[in-house]
Amino acid sequence: MKEFLHTMIRVFDLEKSLAFYSMLGLKEVRRVQNEEYKFTLVFLKAPNSEALLELTYNWEQSKPYRTGRAFGHLAFSVENIYDYCAYLQSHNVTILRPPRDGYMAFIKSPDGISIELLQIGKRLVPMEPWASMKDTGTW
Amino acid sequence: MKEFLHTMIRVFDLEKSLAFYSMLGLKEVRRVQNEEYKFTLVFLKAPNSEALLELTYNWEQSKPYRTGRAFGHLAFSVENIYDYCAYLQSHNVTILRPPRDGYMAFIKSPDGISIELLQIGKRLVPMEPWASMKDTGTW
Numbered sequence: 001m002k003e004f005l006h007t008m009i010r011v012f013d014l015e016k017s018l019a020f021y022s023m024l025g026l027k028e029v030r031r032v033q034n035e036e037y038k039f040t041l042v043f044l045k046a047p048n049s050e051a052l053l054e055l056t057y058n059w060e061q062s063k064p065y066r067t068g069r070a071f072g073h074l075a076f077s078v079e080n081i082y083d084y085c086a087y088l089q090s091h092n093v094t095i096l097r098p099p100r101d102g103y104m105a106f107i108k109s110p111d112g113i114s115i116e117l118l119q120i121g122k123r124l125v126p127m128e129p130w131a132s133m134k135d136t137g138t139w
Numbered sequence: 140m141k142e143f144l145h146t147m148i149r150v151f152d153l154e155k156s157l158a159f160y161s162m163l164g165l166k167e168v169r170r171v172q173n174e175e176y177k178f179t180l181v182f183l184k185a186p187n188s189e190a191l192l193e194l195t196y197n198w199e200q201s202k203p204y205r206t207g208r209a210f211g212h213l214a215f216s217v218e219n220i221y222d223y224c225a226y227l228q229s230h231n232v233t234i235l236r237p238p239r240d241g242y243m244a245f246i247k248s249p250d251g252i253s254i255e256l257l258q259i260g261k262r263l264v265p266m267e268p269w270a271s272m273k274d275t276g277t278w
Contacts (some may be wrong), residue, residue: 001164001215001223002259003187007146008211025140049143051190056211068207069252070197072147076140084140111209120141 006043006052007074009113012064014040014057014108022116023091024076026053040087045055065111073106073114081105081119082130096132097134102126106139145182145191146213148252151203153179155249162230163215163254165192178261183270185215204250212245212253212278220244221269237272241265245278253278 011017018028026044029052033040038059043052053074078084081099088107089095097106102124105117150156157167165183168191172179177198182191192213217223220238227246228234236245241263244256 001185001217002187003216004185004190004192005214005216005257007213008255010209010211046140046143047214048141050142051188051192053143054211054214065209066205066207068205068208070149070204070252071210072149072193074146075144075193077142077144078140113209116147118144 004051006054008054009074009109009111010056010058010061010065011109011111012061013110014039014042014055017057018042020110023055023088023093033077067112070112072137073116075116075118077118077120079120080124081117082124082127084117085130094136095133096136096139098130098135099124100126100131100133102130108139143190145193147193147195148213148248148250149195149197149200149204149246150250151164151200152249153181153194156194156196157181159249160192160194162227162232206251210252210253212255214255214257216257216259219263220256221263221266223256224269233275234272235278237269237274238263239265239270239272241269247278 021044026046028042029045030043040057042055045052083107085095085099093107095105099105103119107115109115155277161182165185167181167182169182179196181194184191224234224238224244232246234244234246238244242258248254
């Protein structure tokens with residue numbers, strides 16, 4: 001074995017998912033359309049990573065995918081977790097687990113995929129409004 | 140956003156999972172034990188990758204985790220997909236989707252996590268016993 005190439009997740013609404021992951025800061029690097037089997041694959045890349053996120057969009061999927069528990073989350077580092085979470089809020093993303101500790105936050109994708117955000121380097125000094133913000137739902 | 144750090148999956152039997160992923164060629168690079176919340180995290184690394192696989196083992200989990208469909212698979216590259224699949228078979232791993240095309244194979248982890256294996260570089264010339272090997276189950 002050589003490389004961890006990618007993690008694949010299935011998305012119910014491709015446009016909505018591309019808007020979401022693009023807003024997070026991932027860039028599309030490759031796309032495959034298969035007319036015969038009616039699916040589209042979109043590979044997304046974080047700025048400083050080789051490993052990719054692969055989105056599979058089945059054109060004829062009629063209902064959202066079940067999430068299960070065996071898969072946990074995808075984790076990404078961010079330069080300033082407070083600024084990043086404020087940016088996400090300005091795009092109507094609910095911060096399910098706010099970065100009360102100046103280090104870790106959780107959100108969910110449109111398909112209910114849990115996404116962990118981790119502060120690069122040392123945790124930041126606890127700061128409002130984050131320090132006293134309550135959890136929302138599950139992640 | 141800077142880096143895609145890791146993908147986290149939950150494992151029901153830590154020893155069995157560590158034996159499986161070690162057999163695949165992943166190496167443990169970090170472990171966190173939390174006595175208060177009774178969980179263990181093990182971070183695994185592929186030789187040529189920065190992004191990690193995180194295993195979460197909850198000590199008191201009483202039954203296997205459901206897999207769902209939103210999460211698809213983890214993909215890894217291998218130097219020679221025929222040799223690699225023969226090696227897996229010698230460790231009693233069923234090749235669910237044999238590399239008939241000299242390029243792609245699928246197996247599953249002990250928790251039913253789908254794992255895609257991809258030949259590095261050009262696909263290999265089709266070769267027996269792989270070329271005529273049937274699929275087994277789902278992946």
